[in-house]
Amino acid sequence: MTQDTLLQSGPVSPQRAMHLLNRGVTYLIILVLCVLFGFPLFWTVMSSLKTIPEMFSFPPILVPSIPQWTNYWTVLNIDYPVGQWFVNSVMIVILTTLGTLITASLVAYSLARFEYRGRDVLFMITLSTMMLPAQVTLIPQFVLFYRLGWINTHLPLWVPHWLGGGAFAIFLMRQFFLTLPRDLDEAALIDGAGYFRIFWSILMPLCKPVLATLAIITIIASWSDFLGPLIYLNTPEKFTVSVGLQFFNAVPEVGGEPMQHLLMAACVMSMVPIILMFFFGQRFFVQGIVMSGIKG
Amino acid sequence: MAVAETGAPVGGAPDSRASLLSKLVGAQTPFQTKRALWGYVYAAPWVLGLIIFWGGPIVASFYFGFTEYAVIGSPKFTGLSNYIRAFSGDELFWPSLGRTFTFAGMYIPFAVGGALILAVLLNQKLMGTTVFRTLFFVPHLIPAVALAVLWTFLLAPRVGPVNEFLRGIGISDPPGWLASRDSALASVTMINVWAAMGGNTMLIFLAGLQGVPQELYDAASIDGGGAWAKFRHVTLPMLTPTIFFNVVLAVIGALKVFTTAWVATQGGPSYATWFFALHIYFQAFQYFRLGYGSALAWVLAAILIFFTWVQVRYSRRWVHYEGG
Numbered sequence: 174m175t176q177d178t179l180l181q182s183g184p185v186s187p188q189r190a191m192h193l194l195n196r197g198v199t200y201l202i203i204l205v206l207c208v209l210f211g212f213p214l215f216w217t218v219m220s221s222l223k224t225i226p227e228m229f230s231f232p233p234i235l236v237p238s239i240p241q242w243t244n245y246w247t248v249l250n251i252d253y254p255v256g257q258w259f260v261n262s263v264m265i266v267i268l269t270t271l272g273t274l275i276t277a278s279l280v281a282y283s284l285a286r287f288e289y290r291g292r293d294v295l296f297m298i299t300l301s302t303m304m305l306p307a308q309v310t311l312i313p314q315f316v317l318f319y320r321l322g323w324i325n326t327h328l329p330l331w332v333p334h335w336l337g338g339g340a341f342a343i344f345l346m347r348q349f350f351l352t353l354p355r356d357l358d359e360a361a362l363i364d365g366a367g368y369f370r371i372f373w374s375i376l377m378p379l380c381k382p383v384l385a386t387l388a389i390i391t392i393i394a395s396w397s398d399f400l401g402p403l404i405y406l407n408t409p410e411k412f413t414v415s416v417g418l419q420f421f422n423a424v425p426e427v428g429g430e431p432m433q434h435l436l437m438a439a440c441v442m443s444m445v446p447i448i449l450m451f452f453f454g455q456r457f458f459v460q461g462i463v464m465s466g467i468k469g
Numbered sequence: 470m471a472v473a474e475t476g477a478p479v480g481g482a483p484d485s486r487a488s489l490l491s492k493l494v495g496a497q498t499p500f501q502t503k504r505a506l507w508g509y510v511y512a513a514p515w516v517l518g519l520i521i522f523w524g525g526p527i528v529a530s531f532y533f534g535f536t537e538y539a540v541i542g543s544p545k546f547t548g549l550s551n552y553i554r555a556f557s558g559d560e561l562f563w564p565s566l567g568r569t570f571t572f573a574g575m576y577i578p579f580a581v582g583g584a585l586i587l588a589v590l591l592n593q594k595l596m597g598t599t600v601f602r603t604l605f606f607v608p609h610l611i612p613a614v615a616l617a618v619l620w621t622f623l624l625a626p627r628v629g630p631v632n633e634f635l636r637g638i639g640i641s642d643p644p645g646w647l648a649s650r651d652s653a654l655a656s657v658t659m660i661n662v663w664a665a666m667g668g669n670t671m672l673i674f675l676a677g678l679q680g681v682p683q684e685l686y687d688a689a690s691i692d693g694g695g696a697w698a699k700f701r702h703v704t705l706p707m708l709t710p711t712i713f714f715n716v717v718l719a720v721i722g723a724l725k726v727f728t729t730a731w732v733a734t735q736g737g738p739s740y741a742t743w744f745f746a747l748h749i750y751f752q753a754f755q756y757f758r759l760g761y762g763s764a765l766a767w768v769l770a771a772i773l774i775f776f777t778w779v780q781v782r783y784s785r786r787w788v789h790y791e792g793g
Contacts, residue, residue, distance in 0.1 A: 195696070199593055203601055206587070210605055210667060216630055217619045233633050280515040287508025290495035295512060302523050306725055306773055308749050308766040312533060312759050313526035319540055336518025343515060368507045397612035399728045404754055415614045419732050422618045437622070440615045447610045455603065462672045 221245070221437035228434050241434070245442070248435040252427045254410050255439055258417035261327065262396060265413060268331040269395040270388055273338030277387065278380065280337050281346030282372050286358060296347075302340045307400070315404060325407045330398070334391075342387055345461065349383040350376065386461030389454045393447055414443045533763035540757055551764035561740065561748055562765075568654065569745040573723035575658045576665075581715050583666040585708075588674035589700070602675075605667030613664075617732035620660045621647060647733050653741040657730050664729075665722075670715045677711030678704070709788040713780070720776050724769065745769060 220228060222240040249256045284296055318329040337343060353376060361371045377384075402416040409420060418439060425436045451458060491497060494505035534551055536544035555562050587605055591598055608616070623631050624646035635643040644652040685703045694702065705712075727746040730736060736743035736751075749769065753762025 196593075196595070199590060199595060203590055203595070206590075207601065207604055210608055210663075213619060213623055213663075214607065216623060220622065229628055231628050233628050233630050235630070276514045279511045283508045283511035287504055287511070288495070288501070289505035289508040290493070292508065292512075295516070298519065299515070302519070304774065304777060305523075305527070306721075306766070306770050308725070308746065309530050309763075309770045310523060310526035312753050312763050312766065313529035314522060315754070316529070316540065316759065317521075317526070333518065333522050335514070336521065337515030368504070368511075372511075393610065397614075399612075399614055399732075400750075403731075415612050418612075418614045418618060422614075422621070422732060433622070436618065440618050443615045444611050447612070448607055451606070451610050452603070459672055462669050462676075 217437055218441055221434065221441045223434050223437075225431055225434055228431075228437075244434055244438040248432075248438045248442075251432065251435060253417070253421055254412075255417065255421070257410055258412050258414045259442070261412065262414040265327055265330050266392055266395045269334045270391045272331060272335035273342050273391045274384055274388060276335055277338035277342035278346045278377065278384070279372070280343050281350055282376065284343065284347045285350035286355075299340045299343055303344075311400075311404070318405065324405060325411055326405075327411070329405045330401050330413075338391075342391070345387055346380070346383065349380060353379055382457060382460070385454060385457040389450060389458045390461055392450060396447055418443055530763045530766060533760050534767050535764075536760040537758075538760040538763075540759060544760060547760070551761050552768075554761065555764055555768060561743060564740065565743050565745045565748040568741075568743065569724055569726065571654065572658055572726055572744065573720065575655070576661055576723045576726075577716065577719045579658075579662045580665040581670060581712070581719050583662065584668075584670035584715065585674050585712070587667055587671045588678055589704070591671075591675060592678045602667075602671075605671060607667075608664045609668030611664065613728035614732050616660065616664055617729045620656075620663075620729075621733050624648075624656060648738065650738045650741045653734055653738060657726075657733060657742050660729050660733070661726065665719075670719065673715055674708070674711060677708050681707045706789050710790060713784050713788045717777060717780055720780070721773060724773055724776070 216235070219236055221244055222242065223234075223237040223244075224241055227234055227237050284292060284299075314329070318324060321328075323329050357375055357379075358371050361375050366374070397415060398413070399415045399419070402413040403419070406412055406416055409417070412420060418436075421432075421436050421439060425431060425433050491499070491502045494502055494509070496502040496505045533544055535546060535548060536551075537547050538544035591602055591605075595601075611619075623629050626632055626643070626645045626648050629646075631646070632643040646656045647653050681704060685707070686699055689699045689703050725746050726744050727750065730742040730744055731747060731750070734742045736747045745765075746769070749762055749765045752758045752765060
C-alpha cells in the first residue's frame, strides 16, 4: 500500500514526500474507520455462529471454535414464528413498494405535465407535509384504523401507500418527469395517443432509473419501519421482522432456555436482504439521495 | 388500470357549460379543459390521501389536544387542561424534553461533522474509494431494531467486546454503557452517530464536494495555501448550502429519536433515555391517553417548526450561495 511505497522509494522531492505522507496518513485514518464501522458487523455475524456458552464466556471470544451454521435453521423452528415474520415483512414491503411506484408516478405525471387550477398549491402542500412530524397524524390515524377494524391487520401498513405514496416519492418522480423533453408527449398526442398511453408507454419506460431509486428507498424504509408495526400489530403471528426482533430481544428464551445466539442469527437475517439490495442497486440509490439533497 | 383514451370527461359539452367549466379549472380552450380534467384524475389518489391521512388527522389531532379521549367512547372537551398538565403537572415532560435536546446537542455535531470528515476523506480519489464508501454506508442500512439489539450485546458491561477491549488497554473499570444511568444517554447518542455518519448525510456531502470547482483549489494553491487553508477557505464556504441542508435534516431527525432508545433501553435505566417521542408513545399507545398524546405531539410539532424557521431565518448569515 501507500505506506510501503513511501518507505521503499529512494530520494524524492520534498513535495512528493509530503504528498506520499499525506496519502499514507489518509489511508491509515480510513483503515481505522473501516475497523470502527466493520467490527460491530463482523462481531454480530460471528456471534450468530456461536453456541450459548461461547456467547456468554468471559473473557468474550471473538470467533467460535466450530461455526454453528445450524443456528440459522434452528431460529426458524423455535416457538416464536420467526419465519412468519419474514413472510409478513416481505408481503408488506411488496405491497407498499408497488403502491408507491404506481400512484406516486401517476400523481407526479399530473403535477409535471398538466396545467390546472390549484396544481401549484397542491405541490406546495405536498412539500409541506414533509415538515410535519409523523407523531401529529399518528394518533388520529390510529383512531381511524381502529374504527375501520384494521388493528392487528397489515392493512394500515400498506394501504396508505396506494394513495400517492407520500410527498418524497411524488417529489422525486416529479423532478424526474421535468427532465424529460415535452416534445415526446406532444408528438404522441398528435399521433392520437391518450394521456394514459403517453404516461404508460412513453414516459414510464424512460423512468426506469428513477423508479429503481424509488423502489430501493421505499423497500429499505418499509423493511426497517418500526413505529407503524409496533402500534398496529398485537399478536406475534402478525409481527414484521422489526417488531418481531424487538419481541425476541425482550424475552430471548423459550421455556427458560437462553437463545441469544439465535437472536443474533435473526438480526443478521434481518440485515442481509437490505444490504444485498444496496450492493446491487447502489448506483440508483446514490443518485436518488443526491437528487433529493441537491435539488431539495 | 383501464383508462380508455376515448373516455374524455367532457366530450362535446355545450359552449356555455364548457366555458364555465373551463374557468373553473383555469383553462381557455376545450382542449385545455379536457387536459386539466385529466390532470385532476391523475392527482386524485394523492388528493384523497392528503385528506384522509394528512388534512383530516391534522384537524382531528389538533382537536384531540383539547380533549380527554381513550379510543373507546368519544373525546370529551377539556379546554387547555392537557397543555396545562404538560407544562406544569407532568413530571416527565420537561426532563424528557431536556433529554431530547441534550441528545440533539451531542448527536448533530458528531453526525454532521463526522459525515463531512468522511466525505472529505473519500473525496481524495484514493484507490478503493467505492469499497470504503460502501463499508461506511452499511451501518445506515441496518434496521433500527437490529442496530439497537446488536449494540446492546456489543456494549454488554461484562461479556461485551467493547469493555473487553477497554480492559485490554488498561481501563480497569469501563463504563456500564446502556445498562448504567450515567452513560445510557451518551451510549444511545453514540449508536445513532455510528449509524448515521456514513449514511445519507455523507452521500449528500460527497455530491456537494464534487460540485466545488477545481479552479478555486488551483487558485488557492497558487496563493500558497496548504490543505487546511483550502479546506477552511474553499471547501467550507462552498459547502455551506449542503451543510445547512444536512443540519436541518439532522435537527428534525434528532428531535424525533425513538427506536434505538425504545429497543435498547425502553427509556431507562430510571428514565435516563426517556426521550420526548417515547413520552408521546407511552401516553398515547400504552396508557391510551389519546388526547394528552395529541397535545404532546403538537408541542413537538411546534418545536420542530420553530427550529426549522430559525435555521432558515438565520441561514443567510452563514450560508453562501454561489451566484445568488
